[in-house]
Amino acid sequence: MNGLRIGETMDEKPHFATDDDVIPQVCRACEARHGGICSVLNGSQLAVLNKQSSKRTIDPGTEVVGQGENVNSYSNILRGVVKLSKMMADGRQQIVGLQFAPDFLGRPFSRESSLTAEAATATEICAFPRAAIERMIADTPGLEHKLYGQSLKELDEARDWMLTLGRKTAREKVASFLHLIATHIDPEADDGCTFDLPLSRADIADFLGLTIETVSRQMTKLRKEKVILVENNRHVTVPDIDRLNEAAGND
C-alpha cells in the first residue's frame, strides 16, 4: 500500500525493551496479529485493548449483531465464517457478504447496524467495546489505514458480487459461489482443492439470490458434469479450478 508502518514485531532483536515492544501473552499466537487489525498496534496498545477484550465462541446460526440494533462492540474473527445479511419487511433475505478470519467485524462510525451478522460455522471472535476501538482509531493513523484497506477490499468484493447477482445465470452463480469458497478456504491449492461448504443450501440461495431448489439442481448438474465432486452434501472437491472458474463465467 503506502509508506505507513505495518507494525512488525521486534521480539527477536535483543535490546532494551519498552512497554511498546511487549506483546501480551494471549495475543502472541493470535490470528488477528497476523493479517488482522492488531498487526498495526504496538505492545502497549495491544495491552490496553486486551484488558477490555473478551474471546467468545459462537455456535452456527447465532446472531452476533442484528439488523437495526445498536452496536456496542466490534470484534476480530479468529476462526469460522460469519455471514452478513439484509432482510426485507416481508422476510426476503439477501446475504451481502461473508467474512473470514482474521477480518474485523463491525462498521465504525455508525451506531445502528444496517445488517445482521450471524455465525455460519462454529466461530470464535475477540470482542472489544465500541469506545475502546474508536478512541484507538482516533489516535492511531495506522489503524484507520488498516481498516480503510479492509473496507476497500469489501467494496471490491461487493461490486464483484453485484455483477454475479445482476448478470449471471443460476449455473454461473452457483459456480461463482463454489469458486469464492474454494479460494478462501483452501487458498494455496491451485489445483484440485477440497473443502467443507460453510453454508447450507438455504444460505447459498440467499447469497446468490436464488431458491434452494435451483441451487440444488445446479449443484447436481455441476456434479454430473464432473466440475465438482460432492460427498455428504457439504464436502466438495474441485478437480480443476479453471474449469470451475469457466463455469462461473470468468473467461
Add this chain to the structure above:
Amino acid sequence: MNGLRIGETMDEKPHFATDDDVIPQVCRACEARHGGICSVLNGSQLAVLNKQSSKRTIDPGTEVVGQGENVNSYSNILRGVVKLSKMMADGRQQIVGLQFAPDFLGRPFSRESSLTAEAATATEICAFPRAAIERMIADTPGLEHKLYGQSLKELDEARDWMLTLGRKTAREKVASFLHLIATHIDPEADDGCTFDLPLSRADIADFLGLTIETVSRQMTKLRKEKVILVENNRHVTVPDIDRLNEAAGND
C-alpha cells in the same frame, strides 16, 4: 464521526494569516471544498494540490477510467453523474455504482482499475496526479479519514443494492432506482419532487440487472398507476415519494 478536525475555513476571523489559512482562489467556490475531500485540507495543502490539478469537462458516454487500465489520476466530481460498471468477457455489463458531486473518484492503493468509470451526464471533474494524492494521504490522517468515510458509505450503498439485485422483482427494482435518483438529485423535496433521469433505459437496465424492455414495461406500469409522471422519456415527477418507496419494497 469522531474527533478529527474537519478543516473549517478561517477566512472570516481577522488575525495574522499563515499560508495554511489562505484558500486558493479557484477552490473558494468549489463544491469539493464543501462535502468533498478538500474540506479536510488547509490552505497550503489546497495550494499544493491546486498547482497540479486540472479541471476537465466530460461529455456523456466518455470513459474516465477503463476496466483493467492503469490509473494515474484521481479526481473530484464537481458536477454531473458518473457510472461505475463492470463487464464480463462476453459483453454482459453491470453498473455497480453511481457517483455524484462532490464524490471522490478513484480507488486508492490499487494500480489497476477493476471497473470502468464513465460520465452518464455532462460532467465536470477536478483531476490530480496519483502520486500527489497518495503523498498527501500518507501525511494527512484527516484526509484518509474522509476517504474512509466515503468508502464506508459506498459499501453501505453497494450492499443495499445487492438486496435489490438479488431479491426484488422487476417492478421493485425500477421503483428502487427511481427512488435512489429522486433522493440524490432532489434531496430537499420530501414531497412531490421532479428531476431528469441521468441514465438511459439501457443504463438503467444495466444497473438493475434487467433488459431494456423490462425496464420500459415497468416504467409504463408505474406511470399508468400514477406512481410517477413522465415527460419526454427522461423527465420524471414523483407526486408521493412514500408511494414510490412502497413500490420499491421498502415497508
Add this chain to the structure above:
DNA sequence: CCCCGGCTTTGACTTTAATCAAGGAATGAG
C-alpha cells in the same frame, strides 16, 4: 436398532422476465 426431524433432492407445473420482432417518438444534420 429404529424413528424422528431437518436438510436436500427431484419432479410437475407456473410465473416472471428474456428474447425476438415491429413500430413510434425525439433529436440532430443537412
Add this chain to the structure above:
DNA sequence: CTCATTCCTTGATTAAAGTCAAAGCCGGGG
C-alpha cells in the same frame, strides 16, 4: 422541413427460474 439515427415502447413467444409437492438422506435420541 425532412431524413436518418438513436432511443424507447409494445406485442408475441420462449426460456429460465420459482413454486408446490413428494420423497430420500443423514444424524441424533430414545
